[in-house]
Amino acid sequence: MSDRIFGAFGLLLALFYAWATLQIEESFLSDEVGPKTFPLVIAAILGLASAIIALRPDKDPVWPPLGRLAEIGAAVVVMILYAQYLPEAGFVIATALAASYLTWRLGTRPLQSLLVGACTSVGIYVIFHLVLGLSLARGPLGF
Amino acid sequence: MDIMSSLGDGFLIALTWQNLGLAVLGCFLGTIMGALPGLGPSNGVAILIPLAFTLGLGATPSLILLTSVYYGAMYGGRISSILLGIPGDEPAMMTVLDGHPMAKQGRAGEALSLSGVASFVGAFLATWGLIFLAPQLVKFALLFGPAEYFALFALAFATLGGVSSTNQAKSAFAAMLGLGLAVVGVDTQTGVPRLTFGEVHLYDGLDFLVAIVGLFALSEVFIFLEHRHGSADAEGKKIEVGRLTPSWSMLKACTPTMLRTSVLGFVAGVLPGAGASLGSFISYSMEKKLVDKEGTFGHGDPRGVAAPEAGNNAAAGGALVPMLSLGVPGSGTTAVLLAVLLSLNITPGPLLFQNNPDVVWGLIAALFIANIMLLLMNIPMVGLFTRVLMVPPRILMPIVAMVSFVGIYGISGSSFDLLVMIGFGVAGWVLRKLDVPLVPIILGTLLGNTMENNLRRAVTISNGDYMTLVDSPLSIGLWTVAIVGFVLPIFIGKVVKGRMHARRDTEGSTSD
Numbered sequence: 001m002s003d004r005i006f007g008a009f010g011l012l013l014a015l016f017y018a019w020a021t022l023q024i025e026e027s028f029l030s031d032e033v034g035p036k037t038f039p040l041v042i043a044a045i046l047g048l049a050s051a052i053i054a055l056r057p058d059k060d061p062v063w064p065p066l067g068r069l070a071e072i073g074a075a076v077v078v079m080i081l082y083a084q085y086l087p088e089a090g091f092v093i094a095t096a097l098a099a100s101y102l103t104w105r106l107g108t109r110p111l112q113s114l115l116v117g118a119c120t121s122v123g124i125y126v127i128f129h130l131v132l133g134l135s136l137a138r139g140p141l142g143f
Numbered sequence: 144m145d146i147m148s149s150l151g152d153g154f155l156i157a158l159t160w161q162n163l164g165l166a167v168l169g170c171f172l173g174t175i176m177g178a179l180p181g182l183g184p185s186n187g188v189a190i191l192i193p194l195a196f197t198l199g200l201g202a203t204p205s206l207i208l209l210t211s212v213y214y215g216a217m218y219g220g221r222i223s224s225i226l227l228g229i230p231g232d233e234p235a236m237m238t239v240l241d242g243h244p245m246a247k248q249g250r251a252g253e254a255l256s257l258s259g260v261a262s263f264v265g266a267f268l269a270t271w272g273l274i275f276l277a278p279q280l281v282k283f284a285l286l287f288g289p290a291e292y293f294a295l296f297a298l299a300f301a302t303l304g305g306v307s308s309t310n311q312a313k314s315a316f317a318a319m320l321g322l323g324l325a326v327v328g329v330d331t332q333t334g335v336p337r338l339t340f341g342e343v344h345l346y347d348g349l350d351f352l353v354a355i356v357g358l359f360a361l362s363e364v365f366i367f368l369e370h371r372h373g374s375a376d377a378e379g380k381k382i383e384v385g386r387l388t389p390s391w392s393m394l395k396a397c398t399p400t401m402l403r404t405s406v407l408g409f410v411a412g413v414l415p416g417a418g419a420s421l422g423s424f425i426s427y428s429m430e431k432k433l434v435d436k437e438g439t440f441g442h443g444d445p446r447g448v449a450a451p452e453a454g455n456n457a458a459a460g461g462a463l464v465p466m467l468s469l470g471v472p473g474s475g476t477t478a479v480l481l482a483v484l485l486s487l488n489i490t491p492g493p494l495l496f497q498n499n500p501d502v503v504w505g506l507i508a509a510l511f512i513a514n515i516m517l518l519l520m521n522i523p524m525v526g527l528f529t530r531v532l533m534v535p536p537r538i539l540m541p542i543v544a545m546v547s548f549v550g551i552y553g554i555s556g557s558s559f560d561l562l563v564m565i566g567f568g569v570a571g572w573v574l575r576k577l578d579v580p581l582v583p584i585i586l587g588t589l590l591g592n593t594m595e596n597n598l599r600r601a602v603t604i605s606n607g608d609y610m611t612l613v614d615s616p617l618s619i620g621l622w623t624v625a626i627v628g629f630v631l632p633i634f635i636g637k638v639v640k641g642r643m644h645a646r647r648d649t650e651g652s653t654s655d
Contacts, residue, residue, distance in 0.1 A: 002576075010316060017323055017338075020340075024335060024337050024338075025335055027334060031599055032599070032602050032603045033598065035330040038326065038595045038598060039338070042323045042326070045315060045319050049315040049319060053316065061578065068368075068369050068371070072368050072369060075365070075368050076568075076569055079568075083548070083565065086548075095548075095549075098544075099545050102364070102541035105371075106368065106537035106541070108537050116538055120545060121545070124545055124549055128197075128549055128553070134198075135556070137556075
């Protein structure tokens with residue numbers, strides 16, 4: 001069943017891709033092939049492969065229970081927030097929070113995970129910024 | 144002896160303090176990454192690429208660092224295979240079969256040191272193979288025109304799915320997904336934006352490093368979250384390491400095995416799409432057929448440890464041959480290394496040997512140096528690496544995630560790239576669940592533009608005649624191999640893959 005949905009999704013993707021390709025405005029100076037041919041071939045093979053996947057599905061993978069899916073979803077949300085607020089909060093604080101959250105969800109005890117998160121963040125800051133001189137996001141506090 | 148003098152020059156380049164230091168660092172980090180279950184050579188190299196860039200290293204030093212990581216990870220994979228019975232990465236899968244029983248008999252130290260020696264022999268011979276085979280392949284590749292290159296890329300995509308996927312439709316899907324992503328951005332030939340939907344960030348195209356780190360490293364974090372490997376697999380298992388040197392009689396008994404499997408592994412590595420996992424698999428199977436008279440394989444036979452280790456390390460060296468001489472990688476990790484070269488504005492292929500001989504020969508010399516370092520590091524210091532295995536994944540995985548973010552942010556400094564990386568991480572997780580191989584996606588994003596340019600160049604030269612693509616005997620040959628390589632696994636792939644994975648753990652891991 002998963003493969004049928006996946007194949008159907010792939011077909012839609014291929015159609016969308018072909019449609020988006022046809023929207024490309026060609027410039028008046030073009031070579032023999034033009035900018036559309038290659039993407040159209042890709043869309044065709046993509047659609048064909050998706051159709052085969054949908055028609056001849058493999059057996060279903062073991063999907064995690066809903067709770068685990070929510071877990072992954074929550075982690076994604078945390079990462080997105082991290083990416084958004086990194087420039088504002090500064091590297092050390094943002095990273096400490098995100099790392100604490102991840103290690104907590106992977107089974108570290110709550111208080112300990114704050115410690116682990118802080119150590120991870122400071123450790124990366126020291127190695128990458130102070131030792132290797134990589135420029136990291138600076139927050140209002142300067143780190 | 145043209146080759147020898149070039150190699151001598153290579154050693155002059157590689158033997159500076161900076162390069163030696165990078166090789167030590169790379170070998171050390173690589174061994175650790177290889178040893179940790181879940182982190183293999185491809186994600187190991189992937190998360191270190193940004194580091195190489197932000198350190199402002201030149202081409203040769205970055206390559207030395209990253210190939211040391213690559214070789215190191217190949218060595219390191221055996222440690223957890225032997226001690227814990229969990230392969231540290233996919234190529235080390237076969238080492239579990241005899242290595243873990245040896246450890247249970249209290250001979251873990253012997254197994255570790257023997258496999259260290261076997262890894263050395265495999266990698267050492269393969270590096271010589273690289274030296275002699277690559278220049279020959281370069282001479283051949285100089286005959287290639289745009290049409291032949293287009294066919295060669297098609298061949299790479301057709302065969303890469305090969306044994307790594309049971310379903311060829313899915314590997315075709317993956318390859319097209321990768322190529323499709325490569326199209327995004329301003330068209331190099333006519334200057335019109337394609338598939339950017341007005342988003343300015345996309346005009347430059349998607350950075351393939353973002354895709355690689357997201358697909359390989361971040362998706363691993365999601366796999367761990369899914370299974371919640373909270374407690375380390377290693378916790379509570381104390382294994383007696385025992386004596387750390389193999390006896391001479393054991394080494395002697397294993398020597399023919401090591402030599403045979405090195406050759407076999409090297410050949411497997413050179414062939415497109417095979418890679419190190421297949422190298423170790425066929426090495427083990429062949430040795431079992433050849434020398435296993437008493438049925439001791441699978442119960443702690445030292446030859447069963449030596450065979451897959453020599454095989455997979457030889458394959459790792461072999462996989463560098465097509466990557467350097469043709470610009471077409473033979474495995475997942477070499478695809479990642481290709482990404483490094485491309486980002487450094489170096490185009491691998493026949494011209495690399497003419498224009499940047501310093502890069503090529505410096506790299507080859509560095510491989511010899513890394514190899515010797517790894518042997519020295521792995522035998523006396525194996526105790527240290529076994530201790531690293533005790534770091535539980537619940538602490539390790541957040542570090543992997545954060546280092547990935549730091550690396551990508553360090554290159555571009557943009558939150559947009561981080562969001563794209565998260566997107567790739569989630570997509571990577573879903574695709575892995577659905578058994579869609581990730582390596583063709585990476586290869587597609589890497590090679591897409593070159594492939595399209597070759598197509599357009601070929602057709603433009605012949606004034607719009609598409610038949611030029613199958614005009615020369617060489618390109619017809621390449622297309623034939625591509626088609627056979629794509630169709631054949633549909634019939635035999637299932638058998639090989641089924642056998643390879645018969646004893647595979649549930650541990651998620653990307654291919655080599």
